[in-house]
Amino acid sequence: MIVPVWTRSPVILVLTTGTLVSACGEAAVEPPQPANRAPVAEGAIADRSVRIGGTDTLDVSGYFSDPDGDVLTYAVETSDAGVVTSVAVNSTVTLSGVAEGTANVTVTARDPGGSSARQSFGVSVVPFLLSIMVSPTSDTIAPADVDGLSATATDPDGDRVDGVDFKWSSSDPNVVRIMPPSFLLRSDTVRILAEAEGTATITATAQGASGSSTITVVNTDWAALKALYDATDGPGWRSKTNWLSDEPIATWHGVVGNTYDRVVELHLQDNDLSGEIPPELGQLSFLRELVLNENSGLSGELPSSIAELQALQVFLVNDTGLCLPPEPRLLSWLDGIHRVRVPRCNAENVLAHLSQAVQSRAFPVPLVAGDRALLRVFPVANRATDAGIPPVRASFHLPGGATHVVEIPGSDTPIPTAASVSEGSLTSSANAEIDGSLVEPGLEMVIEVDPEGTLDPGLLVTRRIPESGRVALDVRTMPTFQLTLIPFLLEAAPDSSVLRITRAMSENPLNHTLLGKTRTLLPVGDMEVLLHDPVVTSNHNAQSLLQETDLIRVMEAAAGYYLGTMTGPVLGNHGLGYQSGRSSFSVVDLGERSELVIAHELGHNMNLLHPPGCGAGYVDTSFPHPRGTTGAWGYDFRYGGRLVAPDAGDLMSYCQYDWISDYHFANALRHRLADERTDLAATVSAPVRSLLLWGGVSSRGTPYLEPAFLVHAPATLPRRGGVYAITGHRVSGEEAFSLRFDVLEVADGDGSTSFAFTLPVEEEWDGSIASISLSGPGGTALLTHDTDRPVTILRDATTGRIRGILRGESAGFADPDMASGSIHPHLEALFSRGLPDTEPWHPR
Known part of the structure; x- marks a missing residue:
């Protein structure tokens, strides 16, 4: 730009590239030059590794830049030239390994103006690998x-x-x-x-x-199955479809395989197998079920390699000649199998045992710690004799070193021979009741028959049991059996007698008659009975009351078992229980019938099925005894004590139900120890914002969902896997959650079942859940915001305990104590017609 300058005399205006000269001859101020900006580091140079005597090169130009676009020069230095040396040529840095160790290498980038930036990285020098x-x-x-x-x-x-x-x-x-x-x-x-x-x-x-x-x-299962086929006269089997063919193993008769074509189940019952079990069978490492019942031609000791089947959960060899050697390793392995029926070898030589509810010489039943037991000793002579059963001395050695001695007097009953010995008469044995305080894990026993030596030595009566050492008794400490009683009151016609009955049960559980069969016939041990607050319900259908019992158990996240109870008319069964679950229901005003029903349903909770026969559904086809009988001698300590014959009915039978079988007592004990061990190891999670999901499958196989609730409760997720899936969808159609799970069976029901669990809520779900679906083989059930099946759950705001579950018009009912004559002012009502409200829910 040219600027005119007024002067007194003529001037010459000169325009130059950088300066304006005024008429007075003074230079104008030169504009300032831009300041030089320093280079900057870009990213980070990763640590490097170089072998001793080796080199590594790195182009560092990509790790620096210059804001002014200047060309950079590079220098490099090392913190320890005795480990690694470094040279920079242009932008290439060369590292040379000198000795094993680590050093830091620093690269400096400099611009023409002298400004710089640095980056350091580590270098490990490692030996040359041959x-x-x-x-x-x-x-x-x-x-x-x-x-x-x-x-x-x-x-x-x-x-x-x-x-x-x-x-x-x-x-x-x-x-x-x-x-x-x-x-x-x-x-x-x-x-x-x-x-x-x-x-x-x-x-x-x-x-x-x-x-x-x-x-x-290589699938070694094929070789193991071939060994079994060859050792047990495979060509003579009744059915051998596809065996030893090129067809997938899962298509062979009796074989169930997984996706890897590994054997997970082997069912060859009643199939004319004969011979001994080969040791190769122990190679079936994925085998969960092995059923060889009713093959009378099978015989001999099971091989020690059978204990390699660590995944086995069902092992049954009824009506075969197979037996398990009484080796500690094998017995310990057998103890870890939930459903098992394998006789011990030389069981006929067992001359003394302790019995509680039931005992078997061939299939020994573990003892429950703390419960009294009956000692029976069977002296046996080598020939018929008039000599009476001699005195017996039993010494019990406790783990701490103490010894308790029991002296049993002799009797006039002649000593039987091995062929004539009878468990069915107390007079044929020397007997003593052993106090429960002595029955504890680690207990050992020594029996001395005729300790004074009065018998004719020619009778060859065994004088000491065992011949040397001590008999180690199988005693198990059971978890405390915690049972929570829920008295339900029908909102339309409450019968308060349920309050009186359940209160009496909780105050005196060791003597109350309604818990008598539970205490006697199931592996209970110590018992703790808790009384829940009364719960008002709109239902008096046994199936619905079972579902509501489980709903309460899930929402309260308590340990142990929950038993829903009611008096007065109840639709459907007198009782129901989940198979291998923790919830059951029973009427409690039918006297001995209620006593039986409570024990029966708790038996289902302990994973016991029905023996076949008499119209029973949901049966255990491997139950070993005919017509649902116990099949072993039991002992009833009540009324002075009496033997219970093997033809008595099993508790779980539909035919008759006087006692418990050795098979069921032992399996229930193993189930409790395995299932409730998780209670001891786990801690109940803190209450969190959760989605309560409950529903089930009808007797026709059709899935259904109850209204969902937002609750403040610990997360209790179902058993994963199975054929049912519950899925929540957002308004956009995207999945918010999806869970595939397995429902528990209701053993005495009409084929229907139910479930309840709480799913932790994600924050982004608030107001975005448009539907919840339950899908399975029988179809799909759906909850939407248009669902209109009102349900109210009443909850004690202080304790969190459920006080009411009301439906339909009764969903407005707000006082569960109205029926029992008192008023409880501290209730909160959770209401849902299908899906929870879209407004955010806040924990109280």
Whole structure:
């Protein structure tokens, strides 16, 4: 721009590129030059590794930039030139390994103006690896097996090199797959999963070296089944469809396989097997059920390799000649199987035992710690004699070192022979009641028959049991049996007698008659009975009351078992219980009938099924005794004590139900120990904002859903897997949650079942859930905002206990104590017609 300047004399205006000169001859002020901006670091240079004597190069130009666009020059320095040296040529940095160790390398980028930026990174110098060895170098595994490999690196001197970062790969992941690393494993170990038959090479690489292992995947189950077929006269089997063919194992008669074609169940009952069980059967590592009943040609001791079947949960060999050697390792393994029926070898030689509710010489029943027991000793002579049963001395050795001695006087009853000995008469044995305080784990016993030596030695009566050492008694400490009684009051016609009955049960559980069969016939041990506050309900249908009992148990997240109770007319069964669940229901005003029903339904909770016969559904086809009888001698301590014959009915039978079988008592005991052990290990989670989901499947197999609620309760999720799925969808149609689960069966019902659980709520669900669906083989049930089936759950605002579950017009009912004559002012009402309200819910 030209600026005119007024002067007194003529002037010359000169325009130059940088200066304006005024008429007075003074230069104008020069504009300031832009300031130089320093280079900046871009990203971070990762740590490097270089071998001793090796080099590594790095272009560092990508890690710096200059805001002014100036060309940068680079310099590099190392913190320890005795470990690594460094040189920069233009933007290329060369690192040279000198000695094992670590050092920091710093790169400086400088612009023409002298400004600079720096970055540092670590360099590890490692020994030169001559080789990598993977161990084992080869292996053969079966589909679905998980195996482990390890890698070792050595330097040129043959010395092991530690701290190497190995990378693992599989030549064929469809045959053998590298499993994700565990935080417990270092990179020198790896887990592999066999996916299918074939061969794959697993390679470990590091610092340019590599080593490998060849893994061959072969389904060894085929060889195990072939061994069984050959050893038990396979050609003579009644049915042998596809056996030893090229067809998938899962298509062979009696075989159930998984997705890897591994054997998970083997059912060959009543199939004319004969011979002995081969040791190869122990290779069926995925086997969960092994049923060989009713093959009278099978005989001999089970091989010790049978204990390799660690996944086994059902093992039945009724009506065979098979037996288990009484070895501690095998007995310990057998104890971990939930449903088992395997006789001990040489059971006929058992001359003394302790019995509580029931006992069997061939199938010993564990003792419940703290409960009294009957000692029976069976002296046996080698020939008929008039000599009476001699005195017996029993010494009980407790774990702490104390000894308790019981002297049993002799009798005039002649000593029986082995052929004539009878468990059915107390006079044929020497007997003594043993106090429950002596019955504890670790208890050992020594029996001395005729301790004074008065008998004719020629009778060959066994004088000491055992011949040497002590008999270790199988005593189990049971978890405290905690039972919560819920008295239900029918809103339309409350019968308050249920309050009186349940109060009496809770105040004196060890003597109340309604709990008599539960205490006597089930493996209970210590018992704690808790009384729940009364709950008002709109239902008096047994199936609905069972569902509401389970709903209360889930919302209150208490340990133990819940028993819903009611007096007066109840529709449907007198009682119902979930198979292997924690909830049951029973009427309690029918005297002995109610006593039986309570024990029967709790038996279902302990995973007992019905014996076949007399119209029973949901049966255990492997129940070993005919017509639902107990099949073993029991003992009733009441009324002075009496033997209970093996033809008495089992508690779970529909035919008659006087006592409990050895099979059911032992299985219930094992179930309780396994199932309730989780209660001891787990802690109840804190109440959280949760979605209460409940519903079921009708007797026709049709799924249904009850109205869902937003509640403040601990999360209680169902057993995962199964054929039913519950899914929540947002308004957009996207899934908010989806859960596949398994429903518990109701053993005495009409085929219907139900469920209840609480699902922790995600914050983004508020107001966005448009529908909840339950789908299964019988169809789909749906809840939407248009669902109109009003339900109110009344809850004590202080204790959190449920006080009412009301439906329809009764959903407005607000005082569960109205029926019992008192008023409880501290109630909160949870209401839902189908889906929870869209307004955010806040925990109280």
